[in-house]
Amino acid sequence: MALAERIVFQPFLWQGAVLRAGAPIVCPSVEDARRRVDKIRTGILHVAGAVVVRMEVDEEIGDYGEPEYLEQIGHVPGTEEDA
Known part of the structure; x- marks a missing residue:
């Protein structure tokens, strides 16, 4: 099993009134x-x-670990602040 760390920057954009x-x-x-x-x-x-999310992944078998949220800015869907 070849685990690798992935750092992902996920942007969100408004499409009309919908956040995508x-x-x-x-x-x-x-x-x-x-x-x-x-x-x-x-x-x-x-x-x-x-x-910004950090997670361990094994792309060979398609296994993804729990994401660790490192940064958040602006409007992001599904956050506790939105609830």
Whole structure:
């Protein structure tokens, strides 16, 4: 079993009144993903919101570990704050 760490930057975009997931971006490091979040904060990247997730994956068998949420900014569906 070949486990690998994946850092994913998941942006969210408004489509009309519906919040939809954009294309996820696999980042080479947590720092790279956090730079993307900083671009949202400074207004360089225009999205409704985003999360940064770290997880262990075994792509050979399609097994994904529990996600660890490292960052969240803006509007993100399914968060406790929305409840």
